[in-house]
Amino acid sequence: MREHWVNIALVAGLIAFPAYALWVDEPFLITLATRAVILALAGVGLNIALGIGGLVSLGHAVFFGLGGYAMGILASHAQTFDPIYAGAFTINGTKSMPVIWLVAIATSAIAALAIGALSLRTTGVYFIMITLAFGQMFFYFAISWPAYGGEDGLSIYVRNGFPGLNALVPIQFYALCLVLLFAALALHWQIARSPFGLALNAARQSSVRVETVGIAPYRLRLIAFTISGMVTGLAGALFADLNRFVSPTMFSWQFSGEIMVFVIIGGVARLFGPVVGAVLFITLEHSLGGLSDYWLIYLGALLLGIVLFARGGIIGVIAGRGGHD
Amino acid sequence: MTSVLQAVGICKRFGALEASRDITLDLRAGEIHALIGPNGAGKSTLIQQIAGWLTPDAGRVLLGGADITALTPAQRARKGLGRTFQISALAMQDTVLQNAVLGALGAGGKLSLFGSALAPGPLRDRAEAALLRVGLQDQRAARVSDLSHGQRRQLEVAVALTLSPKAFVMDEPMAGLGAEGSRDITALLDSLRAEAPILLVEHDMDAVFALADRISVLVYGAIIATGTVAEIRADPEVRRAYLGEEA
Numbered sequence: 100m101r102e103h104w105v106n107i108a109l110v111a112g113l114i115a116f117p118a119y120a121l122w123v124d125e126p127f128l129i130t131l132a133t134r135a136v137i138l139a140l141a142g143v144g145l146n147i148a149l150g151i152g153g154l155v156s157l158g159h160a161v162f163f164g165l166g167g168y169a170m171g172i173l174a175s176h177a178q179t180f181d182p183i184y185a186g187a188f189t190i191n192g193t194k195s196m197p198v199i200w201l202v203a204i205a206t207s208a209i210a211a212l213a214i215g216a217l218s219l220r221t222t223g224v225y226f227i228m229i230t231l232a233f234g235q236m237f238f239y240f241a242i243s244w245p246a247y248g249g250e251d252g253l254s255i256y257v258r259n260g261f262p263g264l265n266a267l268v269p270i271q272f273y274a275l276c277l278v279l280l281f282a283a284l285a286l287h288w289q290i291a292r293s294p295f296g297l298a299l300n301a302a303r304q305s306s307v308r309v310e311t312v313g314i315a316p317y318r319l320r321l322i323a324f325t326i327s328g329m330v331t332g333l334a335g336a337l338f339a340d341l342n343r344f345v346s347p348t349m350f351s352w353q354f355s356g357e358i359m360v361f362v363i364i365g366g367v368a369r370l371f372g373p374v375v376g377a378v379l380f381i382t383l384e385h386s387l388g389g390l391s392d393y394w395l396i397y398l399g400a401l402l403l404g405i406v407l408f409a410r411g412g413i414i415g416v417i418a419g420r421g422g423h424d
Numbered sequence: 425m426t427s428v429l430q431a432v433g434i435c436k437r438f439g440a441l442e443a444s445r446d447i448t449l450d451l452r453a454g455e456i457h458a459l460i461g462p463n464g465a466g467k468s469t470l471i472q473q474i475a476g477w478l479t480p481d482a483g484r485v486l487l488g489g490a491d492i493t494a495l496t497p498a499q500r501a502r503k504g505l506g507r508t509f510q511i512s513a514l515a516m517q518d519t520v521l522q523n524a525v526l527g528a529l530g531a532g533g534k535l536s537l538f539g540s541a542l543a544p545g546p547l548r549d550r551a552e553a554a555l556l557r558v559g560l561q562d563q564r565a566a567r568v569s570d571l572s573h574g575q576r577r578q579l580e581v582a583v584a585l586t587l588s589p590k591a592f593v594m595d596e597p598m599a600g601l602g603a604e605g606s607r608d609i610t611a612l613l614d615s616l617r618a619e620a621p622i623l624l625v626e627h628d629m630d631a632v633f634a635l636a637d638r639i640s641v642l643v644y645g646a647i648i649a650t651g652t653v654a655e656i657r658a659d660p661e662v663r664r665a666y667l668g669e670e671a
Contacts, residue, residue, distance in 0.1 A: 290537060294529050297541035301515040301526050308513045308523075311475075312530030312587060313501035319535070 102418035106371050113277055113374070117270045129269040130341070135381040136276045137337045142361040142373025143283040144330030149359070150368035151291055152323040153303030157355045158214065158230030161237045162328040164350035165210055166203035166335025168241065171253045171345035173199050178256060196261040196275075199336055207332025208325055215324035219317055234352050241347035252346025259340055266340070276337055280374070283330050288370055290326070299323050331358070360398070364405055366412025375413050426453045427486075428621050429505070429591040431474055434483035436466075436645075443469040444480065445646040451591055456613065456622045458632045461642035462666055467625045468510070470642065471595050474623070475507050476500045488590050501530060506589030506620065508580040510596040514568045520579055521564040524551035527586030554582040558612060574605035581612060589620045598628040610634055633657075641666055 113136065120128035141163055148154040176183045176192025184190040193199060218229040242250045258266045266272045290296045302309040302316040309316050339345045348354065361376030369375075380398065387394035409416045429451040436444035443466045451457045459467050472478040474485050476497035484493045492500050501507070514523050525541050528550040542548060555561045558578040568576065577597055584592055597613065598606045610631045613622060617637075626632050632639065633653050640650040643665045649656060656662055 292540045292542075293537050294525075294533060294539070294541040294547070295535045295537045297518075297522060297526060298529055298535055301518060301523070304515040304517055305513050307509070308515060308583075309526070309530075310496070310498045311501055311507045311509075311513065312527045312583060313498050314526075314530050314535070315496070315498045 102369065102371075102414060105414060105418050109371050109374055110281070113280075117273055121270075126269060129273050131381060131385055133269065133273045133276050133341055134338075135378045136273065136280050137334050137341060138358070138361060138380065139374040139377035140276070140280045140283055140337065141331045141334035141358050142365070142377055143280065143287055144327045144332075144334060145358045146327075146362050146368065146373050147287055147290060147330065148320075148324050148327035149362055150372070151287075151296055151303065152299050152320055152327075154219075154320060154324060154327075155227050155359075156230045156324070156327075157227050157352060157359070158218075158232075158234040159328070159331050159358050160350050160352065160354040161214065161234050162207040162211060162331040163335035163338070163354060163358070164237055164241065164345075164347070165206045166332035166337075167339035167345040167349040168247065168253075168335075169203040169206050169332070170199045170259070170336040170339040171255060172247060173202060174255045174259055175247070175253055194257070194259045196259045196266065196340070199259055199340075200333055203332045203336035204329045207328045207335075211325040211328025211332075212321070215321045215328075219320050219324065231352055231355070234350060234355055238347055238350040238352070241350050248346070250347060252344055252348075255339070255343045255345075258343060272341070276341075279333065279337065283333075284370060284374075286326075286330070290323075291370075295319065295322070360402055362412075364402060364412055366414035369412060369414040369418075372412050372414055379413070427451065428453050428488060429474070429593075429623060430484075430486040431470065432484045432486065434470065434473055434480045434485070436469055436473060436478065436480050442645050444473065444483075445644075447483070447642075447645075447647055449640050449647060449650065451621045451623045452638075453621055454617055455637040456617050456624055456635045458624045458626055458636035458639045459642060460626065460629070460632060460639055460666065465642040466645040467642055468595065469645075471593055471623075471625055475505060475593055498530075501587060502532075504587065504590035506584035506587050506592045508577075508584055508592070508594045508597055510599050510625075512573075512576040512580055514576060514579060514583070516567075516569045518568060519564065520555065520560055520566050520568060520571070521548075521551060523568060523579055524555050524564075524582050524586055527551065527554065527583035531587045550586050554585040557585055558582040559608075572605075573600050574602075574608060577601065577605070577609055578612065581609075581616070585616075585619075592616065592620050592622040594622055595625045596627060597624070598626055598631050606631055 116132050117129050120126060145159050148156055173192045174194055177194045182189045182191050214233045218226055221229055247253050261275060264271045298314050299319045302319050306316045361373045361380055364379055365372030365376035383398055387397055405412055427450040432448050434444045434447040447470055461467050473480045476495055484491055487503055487505055492503055525547055528547045533547045555564055558581050560578055560582060597609050606628055613635055636653055639656040640647050641662045649659045649662050
């Protein structure tokens with residue numbers, strides 16, 4: 100079966116899922132699916148850097164956490180009517196999702212640009228370690244920041260608003276997240292086919308080749324890393340809105356690893372790889388999590404099997420050769 | 425004849441090892457200048473310094489009269505230095521056409537996030553023309569990993585051609601090829617000299633003698649002789665150091 104048809108089936112499944120949840124009278128499944136969609140969005144962000152650019156980042160939780168805290172800080176100030184900054188001018192909080200998203204994306208972009216500018220001077224295991232170190236820096240900073248909850252995190256009492264929608268209705272928030280996921284997938288698709296994507300993908304395979312034709316790989320990778328961070332940052336803002344809670348765990352290296360697991364399970368460089376990975380993760384968590392606290396063992400076994408026997412991930416198994424396999 | 429590429433007084437030392445000892449050579453318009461020498465003579469080290477992957481301890485590299493010694497490999501490529509490698513450096517999971525388009529991108533194409541890299545247009549035309557030039561036009565949709573060794577060599581040349589280089593630097597383009605493959609690449613290089621001169625590092629002496637207008641012989645990091653094929657064949661020091669008495 101061609102990957103194209105697998106992707107169409109996945110889009111149809113994601114659109115139709117709320118109808119299924121309502122049909123089986125399990126509206127909770129819509130919230131669960133929203134979680135999967137948001138995590139898939141974070142994975143799509145990582146897949147731009149990892150899949151096209153070959154950048155194995157163990158620090159993408161930084162952007163997820165920054166997106167989350169952008170939402171938490173703006174919304175918490177809005178709910179207490181306490182300005183974020185009051186001096187020569189005033190900066191107030193907001194409960195508007197589009198504004199929060201823009202702030203989350205901008206904050207993540209600045210952080211990704213700075214982190215990328217330093218860490219992309221290294222490669223291989225050093226790059227992994229530097230991104231991990233940045234992640235830990237942000238994690239411990241969030242823990243030691245009492246103004247926004249410190250270790251306990253920060254609760255937001257009401258979901259933020261989107262013009263024309265009631266975001267508190269699960270199906271409406273799901274639709275909003277799904278549209279953003281589709282937009283991110285379209286962005287990935289466009290980058291991959293663009294001249295920039297061609298050069299980035301070639302740099303992943305042979306940095307020497309790209310330099311030999313006059314293109315500096317560093318610039319390509321920095322742009323890709325920044326775009327990747329922006330998408331993951333947006334996912335963080337949505338995740339915080341879904342839970343109405345942010346905490347330092349959003350910055351944790353374990354979460355960086357989880358995003359990577361979504362991408363690897365689904366298929367590195369496969370457009371819908373992170374979607375399959377995230378949906379499978381949530382499905383396993385929901386179905387096995389009730390049976391055992393140690394359900395991650397099964398996920399680990401699955402990951403092991405895929406890395407050893409199916410390098411193209413689940414999409415590779417279904418659709419055949421492509422991506423990086 | 426005008427010198428297109430010059431290495432002037434190149435010195436490079438790795439600890440106690442003197443890899444390049446005051447090397448001066450030039451590549452003139454329309455010629456193939458072969459650089460030969462035994463293994464470990466310092467040929468690859470010199471090529472790496474000319475292409476910008478190693479920085480010389482002393483000396484200068486000039487392309488079209490401009491000093492490019494301080495430039496990165498990417499900057500040298502943009503100035504018109506086309507390079508092929510001993511071990512193919514291609515995007516192996518990409519198609520032949522994608523690799524050729526990559527070269528065309530480096531030759532002044534815009535690294536845009538919009539549109540398709542393979543859409544019809546100047547980039548694609550340039551890439552297709554280079555593939556046609558090396559005879560790979562029917563393989564455009566093939567993955568590079570599925571190509572034969574010889575075809576990969578041809579593709580390396582095609583990618584370098586998309587840059588419309590002022591000079592080529594080719595590191596053992598016949599390496600690993602059979603007799604037929606060597607003949608094909610020899611014919612291709614022979615036809616390229618009119619477009620841009622070639623500095624050729626090669627161990628296949630039949631190919632070198634068939635192609636080279638001039639030959640420089642490098643031994644222990646120093647050039648011991650430069651001349652035409654006949655001059656090099658007749659040079660007693662070269663025969664003793666490299667070619668052997670029956671050459």
